[in-house]
Amino acid sequence: MTGSATRALLGCIADDFTGATDLANMLVRGGMRTVQTIGVPSSSEPLEADALVVALKSRTIPVRDAVTQALAALEWLRAQGCRQFFFKYCSTFDSTDAGNIGPVADALLDALCGADAQAFTIACPAFPENGRTLYRGHLFVGDVLLNESGMEHHPLTPMTDANLVRVLQRQTESKVGLVRYDKVAQGAEAVRVSFAALQQDGVRMAIADAVCDADLHTLGTACANLKLVTGGSGLALGLPDNFRRAGLLATTANAAQLPKVEGLSAVLAGSASKATNAQVAAWRDASRPAFRIDPLAIARGAPVVEEVLAFAREYAVTGQPVLIYATATPDEVKVVQRELGAEHAGELVEKTLAAIAQGLRDLGVRKFVVAGGETSGAVVQALDVRMLRIGAQIDPGVPATATTGDAPFALALKSGNFGATDFFAKALRHLEGAAA
Known part of the structure; x- marks a missing residue:
């Protein structure tokens, strides 16, 4: 072999x-x-x-x-x-x-x-x-x-x-x-x-x-x-x-090769880790468009998904990437968990971000940066992603990926704790530059 x-x-x-x-x-x-x-x-x-x-x-x-x-x-x-x-x-x-x-x-x-x-x-x-x-x-x-x-x-x-x-x-x-x-x-x-x-x-x-x-x-x-x-x-x-x-594996020059993906870009963040909090802060400090999801508002029945998609639609005209985030500090997380329960709060956020991902896809978003393991799972399931080809590293532990098929998505799925402070912007640049 x-x-x-x-x-x-x-x-x-x-x-x-x-x-x-x-x-x-x-x-x-x-x-x-x-x-x-x-x-x-x-x-x-x-x-x-x-x-x-x-x-x-x-x-x-x-x-x-x-x-x-x-x-x-x-x-x-x-x-x-x-x-x-x-x-x-x-x-x-x-x-x-x-x-x-x-x-x-x-x-x-x-x-x-x-x-x-x-x-x-x-x-x-x-x-x-x-x-x-x-x-x-x-x-x-x-x-x-x-x-x-x-x-x-x-x-x-x-x-x-x-x-x-x-x-x-x-x-x-x-x-x-x-x-x-x-x-x-x-x-x-x-x-x-x-x-x-x-x-x-x-x-x-x-x-x-x-x-x-x-x-x-x-x-x-x-x-x-x-x-x-x-x-x-x-x-x-x-x-x-x-x-x-053992003579079973040949050297492969193009192991990280991915297709180039056209379309709009967005960042979805659900992790409450220190690293993701810093990445959200860096994005906002650069005056990039961002929309924060409030789990308590979701629980009250507020039309959060519709509000987010209306926000994203404004920037889709110019092609500017947006950040949608539920990231919060540990103290803020505790307040939400006390009111909603830890498991229910997490499920609400995941389901909401999954619905937002589907709406963004319908707006023409094809490049997604996602922060948080649970959030990434919810998003890829919502987008009906079945298989990924793995590309080059963006930051330690986080590669670029692309779905298989005729109309691929480009994805960067990040563990909450991983990535430099400027990871979101860096990942989007990386996904934009993926070579055919």
Whole structure:
């Protein structure tokens, strides 16, 4: 088999949409032609790609549903001929004590390894390029521990413990261990020896330390023979070369090539993260057109969608991009959640932004920048996006993408925590300049 074959080598399952594009971005950077599907495709016809990424919307749904979706994705990827599998979650390990990272990883291991006593995988959400590093099992965001980074205020998955060995152990009955940094620093062979020792001790999942990209390459090399790998997108840096060394992957010069998309542009932001708040502020400070959605107004039955589309229509005449946002500070989010409930407030915003996306499409918008994993999921579903080709990186963890078919959309789907302060303007420039 070579890199020109239709049968994919690496099959990936991501627990949200922006996480999927983040992972796909890493694989494209590694020279793998990558296709991302939105949900599990109904067709088993082989796709022309080296890597396939199934984007689920399972991060915060009930555990049983998350497991069911992941296993369905695994079945489809196995039918595509994939040789190794990757379960991708957020670089801040977004989860609760109930899951869903541990239960999904357990289910995938069971499906791939059966009753094999040697079933083993690692968990490494490190992404040094975006400031996420792991040392002695503790996750840092920049210079602070995870539980001091602002993630402790996350409305759905508050991360109050930076020790990921403890966090993951609370989610699974499998024994959780640690691949310490002193082993990682010694290279791939030392890591493989550490894997074997952990397995002998009954460990089924191990948090793996990593503080720089070189560590991710080391871990990737050490994972060459694991059926399942789990982690953030950074861990994917070290996987393509495994297939290349095995003679299965050819060097692809145009792995990031996308079609040029004509039409209007818009930005939709639903994330309440610090990064997205700063990006919204930068857009407004530049006196660009912006419309803020108020969840309380939606709940009162105000015609918010109609008001937004009337606002967008004014600027469509000149082709000026608009920002529609529900982004708010943590204190503002708490006020809304106290009145509406966290889950209901989130659903209202998602449904509203989905309806707005459909209205913008009807106005001629074909280039969308979307901030927030849940928001991205709602928008791509509203636009009936089924499959994405992955292009070049805009900012670390965020690639340009384009839908397949005769009338494509250009999309930049951004995790709430990712992107520079000027990301929105930068992403629009990138989507405008996509080469045919």
